Amino acid sequence: MSLLDYFKSTKPKSASVAKERLQILIAHERSARNQPSYLPELQKELLAVVKKYVDVDQDAISVHLEQDVDQETLELNIVLPEESVKKP
Amino acid sequence: MARIIVVTSGKGGVGKTTTSAAIAMGLAKKGHKTAVIDFDVGLRNLDLIMGCERRVVYDFVNVINEEATLNQALIKDKRCNQLYILPASQTRDKDALTKEGVGKVLEELSKDFKYIVCDSPAGIERGANLAMYFADDAFVVTNPEVASVRDSDRMLGILSSKSRRAEQGDEPIKEYLLLTRYSPARVKLGEMLSVDDVQDILSLHLLGVIPESQSVLNASNSGIPVILDEQSDAGQAYSDIVARYLGEDRPHRFIEEEKKGLFGKLFRSK
Ligand SMILES: Nc1ncnc2c1ncn2[C@@H]1O[C@H](COP(=O)(O)OP(=O)(O)O)[C@@H](O)[C@H]1O
Ligand SMILES: [Mg+2]
Numbered sequence: 001m002s003l004l005d006y007f008k009s010t011k012p013k014s015a016s017v018a019k020e021r022l023q024i025l026i027a028h029e030r031s032a033r034n035q036p037s038y039l040p041e042l043q044k045e046l047l048a049v050v051k052k053y054v055d056v057d058q059d060a061i062s063v064h065l066e067q068d069v070d071q072e073t074l075e076l077n078i079v080l081p082e083e084s085v086k087k088p
Numbered sequence: 089m090a091r092i093i094v095v096t097s098g099k100g101g102v103g104k105t106t107t108s109a110a111i112a113m114g115l116a117k118k119g120h121k122t123a124v125i126d127f128d129v130g131l132r133n134l135d136l137i138m139g140c141e142r143r144v145v146y147d148f149v150n151v152i153n154e155e156a157t158l159n160q161a162l163i164k165d166k167r168c169n170q171l172y173i174l175p176a177s178q179t180r181d182k183d184a185l186t187k188e189g190v191g192k193v194l195e196e197l198s199k200d201f202k203y204i205v206c207d208s209p210a211g212i213e214r215g216a217n218l219a220m221y222f223a224d225d226a227f228v229v230t231n232p233e234v235a236s237v238r239d240s241d242r243m244l245g246i247l248s249s250k251s252r253r254a255e256q257g258d259e260p261i262k263e264y265l266l267l268t269r270y271s272p273a274r275v276k277l278g279e280m281l282s283v284d285d286v287q288d289i290l291s292l293h294l295l296g297v298i299p300e301s302q303s304v305l306n307a308s309n310s311g312i313p314v315i316l317d318e319q320s321d322a323g324q325a326y327s328d329i330v331a332r333y334l335g336e337d338r339p340h341r342f343i344e345e346e347k348k349g350l351f352g353k354l355f356r357s358k
Contacts, residue, residue, distance in 0.1 A: 013278025017287045018234050026241050026289055033245045 098208030098239030108207035114330030116171035126176035139311025149177035152189030296329035
């Protein structure tokens with residue numbers, strides 16, 4: 001391997017790192033942007049309901065809206081604790 | 089009816105005012121009666137870039153508050169009789185702008201002008217929101233740099249949800265990408281995002297690329313919109329942009345590094 005190859009192959013160029021980071025970030029920000037404004041409220045109320053039965057963390061619930069051409073899906077994710085502690 | 093163009097970016101210092109001055113002058117020089125408005129209330133700068141800072145008497149806020157008429161406040165450019173500048177107020181803050189006030193001024197201008205160019209302040213607060221609210225077209229000024237690209241995307245979200253066109257369910261604002269302060273040499277070295285990279289990320293229609301150029305500083309030093317420096321790369325890039333916006337077909341330039349050898353000079357087309 002020549003010295004030139006060595007320099008060529010070391011780390012990815014900073015521009016491609018930038019592009020990759022931006023693509024991930026912007027995809028994420030766009031999907032958050034397109035969500036209806038009631039989602040955070042919905043998430044809060046759902047959490048309150050679940051908390052009545054299971055002792056889950058504040059961030060245990062994620063609500064996500066997928067928009068397709070012909071349908072919208074509301075995706076609800078609840079992570080239960082290791083041992084679901086039922087409240088008395 | 090005028091066509092309202094907002095020059096926007098989210099991020100500051102990317103070249104909005106430089107661009108507003110250049111394209112307003114370019115449109116006016118093509119024979120279209122054009123007004124360029126500084127929305128950066130409290131931080132007025134367009135007057136300096138246009139070279140009319142000593143002729144400011146009344147400003148945008150005076151007109152909104154009916155302390156002056158539009159005709160009193162508009163400054164006629166000395167180089168091109170189709171171009172008028174409406175300066176921002178220097179002593180007020182952005183809250184002096186109201187939606188009704190801005191709407192009224194734009195409506196009055198629309199009767200008489202062909203193009204109205206709105207030079208947006210940075211940020212996403214009142215000044216920036218009002219600059220884009222009434223727009224028909226948006227020139228999204230972006231530098232090939234992470235923070236600028238991200239802020240541009242944020243601005244695109246605002247254009248498509250908070251503008252008058254969005255609120256009234258009209259045809260959406262036409263969005264164009266202007267990639268400025270571009271260094272082909274650094275792109276080649278892999279140190280700067282390329283035009284293709286930025287387009288992959290933002291998926292916008294590319295109106296043109298403006299190279300990083302000493303001529304921009306020279307132009308602002310002397311208060312002459314860079315588009316009037318016809319020898320300069322940046323001036324030519326802005327002329328191309330105006331022509332493309334008006335529907336002319338011009339191949340993109342300043343994307344590749346310029347070859348400075350004798351052959352390059354001999355065979356360079358005009
Ligand atoms: N193509 C360019 N090449 C070199 N410098 C530029 C270029 N475009 C803008 N600048 C410089 O960048 C700075 C910010 O430009 P400005 O137009 O005031 O940005 P904004 O209005 O977005 O804050 C100024 O000093 C200007 O001279
Ligand atoms: Mg500015």
